[in-house]
Amino acid sequence: MTQQRRPDGPPSIGRLIREGGRSFSFEFFPPKDDAGEEQLWQAIRELEPYRPTFVSVTYGAGGSSRDTTVRITGRIARETSLLPMGHLTCVGHTREDLEQILAAYADAGVHHVLALRGDPKEGPRAEWTPTEGGFRYASELVELASPSFSVAVAAFPNGHASAASLEDDAKVLLAKQQAGAEFAITDMVFQASDYFGLLERSAAIGVDLPIVPGIMPILNLGQVQRMAELSGQPMPAAVTDRLNAVGGDPVAVRAEGIRLAAELCEELLDGGAPGLHFYTLNRSKATREIFEALRITV
Numbered sequence: 382m383t384q385q386r387r388p389d390g391p392p393s394i395g396r397l398i399r400e401g402g403r404s405f406s407f408e409f410f411p412p413k414d415d416a417g418e419e420q421l422w423q424a425i426r427e428l429e430p431y432r433p434t435f436v437s438v439t440y441g442a443g444g445s446s447r448d449t450t451v452r453i454t455g456r457i458a459r460e461t462s463l464l465p466m467g468h469l470t471c472v473g474h475t476r477e478d479l480e481q482i483l484a485a486y487a488d489a490g491v492h493h494v495l496a497l498r499g500d501p502k503e504g505p506r507a508e509w510t511p512t513e514g515g516f517r518y519a520s521e522l523v524e525l526a527s528p529s530f531s532v533a534v535a536a537f538p539n540g541h542a543s544a545a546s547l548e549d550d551a552k553v554l555l556a557k558q559q560a561g562a563e564f565a566i567t568d569m570v571f572q573a574s575d576y577f578g579l580l581e582r583s584a585a586i587g588v589d590l591p592i593v594p595g596i597m598p599i600l601n602l603g604q605v606q607r608m609a610e611l612s613g614q615p616m617p618a619a620v621t622d623r624l625n626a627v628g629g630d631p632v633a634v635r636a637e638g639i640r641l642a643a644e645l646c647e648e649l650l651d652g653g654a655p656g657l658h659f660y661t662l663n664r665s666k667a668t669r670e671i672f673e674a675l676r677i678t679v
Contacts, residue, residue: 395563404656455489542613
């Protein structure tokens with residue numbers, strides 16, 4: 382397999398996904414304290430043997446975790462066998478700020494970024510106002526980063542909360558592809574039909590980059606429902622009904638959530654998804670249980 386490389390960098394994740402078979406990847410978030418950091422590194426070490434295509438580290442709203450994200454991502458690059466990708470958003474940053482953050486990633490040995498517009502602090506449905514001297518669209522950040530980085534972008538199974546229509550949302554994804562994005566990762570997918578609908582309407586207007594579905598195992602129904610509502614992606618009634626049917630027993634809800642996730646993953650892969658991206662919440666157990674259900678071993 383011919384591997385595309387950035388100068389002095391690792392193989393392009395986009396190329397790996399296109400040519401390397403099914404991709405499995407894990408997402409982590411920057412810890413807020415020492416205990417959180419210990420938990421994060423435990424999860425990283427427990428998932429490393431699964432040899433994911435890449436791992437990513439999120440970026441706090443308005444750059445609140447900027448230094449921690451760069452530090453953690455750089456440490457993953459130095460101290461593990463994993464291929465790290467750092468997140469970066471336009472929120473609260475000028476173009477000069479973004480150039481400096483990209484330079485910090487490069488200095489830390491990180492050559493892949495997930496370029497996001499980001500949401501206002503009031504939430505994804507709030508009106509977007511760009512920072513003076515900054516960017517209005519994620520595609521502008523993609524264009525800034527793509528000469529030196531392998532760039533991923535976000536996609537939304539039910540459209541972004543601020544999109545005028547699903548068709549307009551697909552056009553935004555196309556603009557990010559045209560700016561240099563190599564692949565996309567979706568927001569949380571709860572039913573396969575939403576993901577395949579995204580693929581269909583995107584392909585219809587010329588989007589041909591790989592789109593990897595994002596998987597959030599539902600271990601606590603209330604927690605994931607709140608996260609889904611905040612992202613503007615309401616959880617389908619079919620999913621909540623099935624979880625509510627097992628009653629209020631947290632152990633039973635968790636077990637059913639793992640079964641739901643495993644069934645969803647199997648349906649997505651059978652339908653042609655190029656891989657799966659797991660939102661781990663800095664814990665490994667649920668992801669490992671889903672892998673066991675899918676008969677994916679170390």
